[in-house]
Amino acid sequence: MTAANDDTPGGFDPDFGKKGFARHLFRLRFRDLKLTQRQFASRYGLGYPTIRALEQGETKPTPAIRLIVAAIASDPQWMADIATNMHAQCQCGQVGGMGCCVRKTRDKCGAADYR
Incomplete structure:
Protein backbone atom coordinates (compact mmCIF):
# COMPACT_ATOMS: atom_id res chain seq x y z
CA MET A 1 0.00 0.00 0.00
CA THR A 2 1.35 3.40 -0.90
CA ALA A 3 0.67 6.84 0.54
CA ALA A 4 -1.33 7.69 -2.60
CA ASN A 5 -4.02 5.11 -1.85
CA ASP A 6 -3.79 5.16 1.94
CA ASP A 7 -6.78 6.61 3.78
CA THR A 8 -4.83 7.69 6.87
CA PRO A 9 -3.50 11.24 7.35
CA GLY A 10 0.03 11.82 6.11
CA GLY A 11 0.14 8.46 4.36
CA PHE A 12 0.92 6.50 7.55
CA ASP A 13 -0.21 2.88 7.26
CA PRO A 14 -0.22 1.20 10.69
CA ASP A 15 -0.58 -2.29 9.25
CA PHE A 16 2.15 -1.88 6.63
CA GLY A 17 4.30 -5.00 6.54
CA LYS A 18 1.81 -7.20 8.36
CA LYS A 19 0.79 -10.33 6.48
CA GLY A 20 -1.67 -13.16 6.84
CA PHE A 21 -3.21 -13.73 10.24
CA ALA A 22 -1.29 -10.85 11.85
CA ARG A 23 -2.80 -8.43 9.35
CA HIS A 24 -6.29 -9.90 9.74
CA LEU A 25 -6.13 -9.66 13.55
CA PHE A 26 -4.76 -6.12 13.43
CA ARG A 27 -7.48 -4.94 11.05
CA LEU A 28 -10.22 -6.58 13.11
CA ARG A 29 -8.96 -5.09 16.36
CA PHE A 30 -7.77 -1.67 15.19
CA ARG A 31 -9.87 -0.77 12.19
CA ASP A 32 -13.15 -2.61 12.78
CA LEU A 33 -13.45 -2.65 16.59
CA LYS A 34 -11.23 0.39 17.30
CA LEU A 35 -9.67 -1.23 20.37
CA THR A 36 -6.14 -1.20 21.75
CA GLN A 37 -4.40 -4.54 22.13
CA ARG A 38 -5.04 -4.42 25.90
CA GLN A 39 -8.73 -3.56 25.43
CA PHE A 40 -9.17 -6.34 22.86
CA ALA A 41 -7.46 -8.90 25.08
CA SER A 42 -9.48 -7.87 28.13
CA ARG A 43 -12.83 -7.78 26.31
CA TYR A 44 -12.43 -11.29 24.89
CA GLY A 45 -10.65 -12.97 27.81
CA LEU A 46 -7.33 -13.31 25.99
CA GLY A 47 -3.81 -12.50 27.12
CA TYR A 48 -2.32 -9.17 26.08
CA PRO A 49 1.11 -10.75 25.38
CA THR A 50 -0.61 -13.27 23.10
CA ILE A 51 -2.38 -10.57 21.06
CA ARG A 52 0.79 -8.48 20.82
CA ALA A 53 2.90 -11.46 19.71
CA LEU A 54 0.32 -12.57 17.14
CA GLU A 55 0.04 -9.09 15.62
CA GLN A 56 3.80 -8.70 15.47
CA GLY A 57 4.14 -12.10 13.79
CA GLU A 58 6.30 -13.37 16.65
CA THR A 59 4.09 -16.42 17.14
CA LYS A 60 1.91 -18.41 14.80
CA PRO A 61 -1.78 -18.73 15.67
CA THR A 62 -3.03 -22.07 16.94
CA PRO A 63 -6.20 -23.54 15.48
CA ALA A 64 -7.99 -22.53 18.71
CA ILE A 65 -6.95 -18.87 18.46
CA ARG A 66 -7.94 -18.84 14.78
CA LEU A 67 -11.39 -20.11 15.77
CA ILE A 68 -11.73 -17.53 18.55
CA VAL A 69 -10.74 -14.66 16.26
CA ALA A 70 -13.11 -15.90 13.54
CA ALA A 71 -15.95 -15.98 16.10
CA ILE A 72 -15.07 -12.46 17.26
CA ALA A 73 -15.08 -11.24 13.66
CA SER A 74 -18.46 -12.89 13.10
CA ASP A 75 -20.19 -11.45 16.19
Whole structure:
Protein backbone atom coordinates (compact mmCIF):
# COMPACT_ATOMS: atom_id res chain seq x y z
CA MET A 1 0.00 0.00 0.00
CA THR A 2 1.35 3.40 -0.90
CA ALA A 3 0.67 6.84 0.54
CA ALA A 4 -1.33 7.69 -2.60
CA ASN A 5 -4.02 5.11 -1.85
CA ASP A 6 -3.79 5.16 1.94
CA ASP A 7 -6.78 6.61 3.78
CA THR A 8 -4.83 7.69 6.87
CA PRO A 9 -3.50 11.24 7.35
CA GLY A 10 0.03 11.82 6.11
CA GLY A 11 0.14 8.46 4.36
CA PHE A 12 0.92 6.50 7.55
CA ASP A 13 -0.21 2.88 7.26
CA PRO A 14 -0.22 1.20 10.69
CA ASP A 15 -0.58 -2.29 9.25
CA PHE A 16 2.15 -1.88 6.63
CA GLY A 17 4.30 -5.00 6.54
CA LYS A 18 1.81 -7.20 8.36
CA LYS A 19 0.79 -10.33 6.48
CA GLY A 20 -1.67 -13.16 6.84
CA PHE A 21 -3.21 -13.73 10.24
CA ALA A 22 -1.29 -10.85 11.85
CA ARG A 23 -2.80 -8.43 9.35
CA HIS A 24 -6.29 -9.90 9.74
CA LEU A 25 -6.13 -9.66 13.55
CA PHE A 26 -4.76 -6.12 13.43
CA ARG A 27 -7.48 -4.94 11.05
CA LEU A 28 -10.22 -6.58 13.11
CA ARG A 29 -8.96 -5.09 16.36
CA PHE A 30 -7.77 -1.67 15.19
CA ARG A 31 -9.87 -0.77 12.19
CA ASP A 32 -13.15 -2.61 12.78
CA LEU A 33 -13.45 -2.65 16.59
CA LYS A 34 -11.23 0.39 17.30
CA LEU A 35 -9.67 -1.23 20.37
CA THR A 36 -6.14 -1.20 21.75
CA GLN A 37 -4.40 -4.54 22.13
CA ARG A 38 -5.04 -4.42 25.90
CA GLN A 39 -8.73 -3.56 25.43
CA PHE A 40 -9.17 -6.34 22.86
CA ALA A 41 -7.46 -8.90 25.08
CA SER A 42 -9.48 -7.87 28.13
CA ARG A 43 -12.83 -7.78 26.31
CA TYR A 44 -12.43 -11.29 24.89
CA GLY A 45 -10.65 -12.97 27.81
CA LEU A 46 -7.33 -13.31 25.99
CA GLY A 47 -3.81 -12.50 27.12
CA TYR A 48 -2.32 -9.17 26.08
CA PRO A 49 1.11 -10.75 25.38
CA THR A 50 -0.61 -13.27 23.10
CA ILE A 51 -2.38 -10.57 21.06
CA ARG A 52 0.79 -8.48 20.82
CA ALA A 53 2.90 -11.46 19.71
CA LEU A 54 0.32 -12.57 17.14
CA GLU A 55 0.04 -9.09 15.62
CA GLN A 56 3.80 -8.70 15.47
CA GLY A 57 4.14 -12.10 13.79
CA GLU A 58 6.30 -13.37 16.65
CA THR A 59 4.09 -16.42 17.14
CA LYS A 60 1.91 -18.41 14.80
CA PRO A 61 -1.78 -18.73 15.67
CA THR A 62 -3.03 -22.07 16.94
CA PRO A 63 -6.20 -23.54 15.48
CA ALA A 64 -7.99 -22.53 18.71
CA ILE A 65 -6.95 -18.87 18.46
CA ARG A 66 -7.94 -18.84 14.78
CA LEU A 67 -11.39 -20.11 15.77
CA ILE A 68 -11.73 -17.53 18.55
CA VAL A 69 -10.74 -14.66 16.26
CA ALA A 70 -13.11 -15.90 13.54
CA ALA A 71 -15.95 -15.98 16.10
CA ILE A 72 -15.07 -12.46 17.26
CA ALA A 73 -15.08 -11.24 13.66
CA SER A 74 -18.46 -12.89 13.10
CA ASP A 75 -20.19 -11.45 16.19
CA PRO A 76 -18.00 -9.22 18.37
CA GLN A 77 -20.67 -8.33 20.93
CA TRP A 78 -21.85 -11.89 21.44
CA MET A 79 -18.26 -13.07 21.97
CA ALA A 80 -17.66 -10.24 24.46
CA ASP A 81 -20.81 -11.31 26.35
CA ILE A 82 -19.68 -14.95 26.37
CA ALA A 83 -16.19 -13.98 27.62
CA THR A 84 -17.76 -11.93 30.41
CA ASN A 85 -20.22 -14.66 31.39
CA MET A 86 -17.55 -17.36 31.51
CA HIS A 87 -16.26 -15.80 34.71
CA ALA A 88 -19.70 -15.41 36.28
CA GLN A 89 -20.90 -17.76 38.98
CA CYS A 90 -23.30 -20.35 37.62
CA GLN A 91 -26.70 -19.70 39.16
CA CYS A 92 -28.18 -23.15 38.64
CA GLY A 93 -25.47 -25.21 40.30
CA GLN A 94 -24.10 -26.84 37.16
CA VAL A 95 -20.35 -26.93 36.60
CA GLY A 96 -18.49 -23.61 36.27
CA GLY A 97 -20.72 -21.44 34.13
CA MET A 98 -21.35 -24.16 31.57
CA GLY A 99 -24.47 -26.23 31.08
CA CYS A 100 -27.69 -24.33 31.65
CA CYS A 101 -25.98 -20.93 31.80
CA VAL A 102 -24.73 -21.49 28.26
CA ARG A 103 -28.18 -22.73 27.23
CA LYS A 104 -29.73 -19.55 28.63
CA THR A 105 -27.36 -17.47 26.48
CA ARG A 106 -28.20 -19.64 23.48
CA ASP A 107 -31.95 -19.39 24.15
CA LYS A 108 -31.72 -15.61 24.43
CA CYS A 109 -30.24 -15.49 20.92
CA GLY A 110 -32.64 -18.06 19.49
CA ALA A 111 -31.82 -21.59 18.42
CA ALA A 112 -31.19 -20.61 14.79
CA ASP A 113 -28.57 -18.03 15.83
CA TYR A 114 -26.56 -20.51 17.90
CA ARG A 115 -25.11 -22.58 15.08
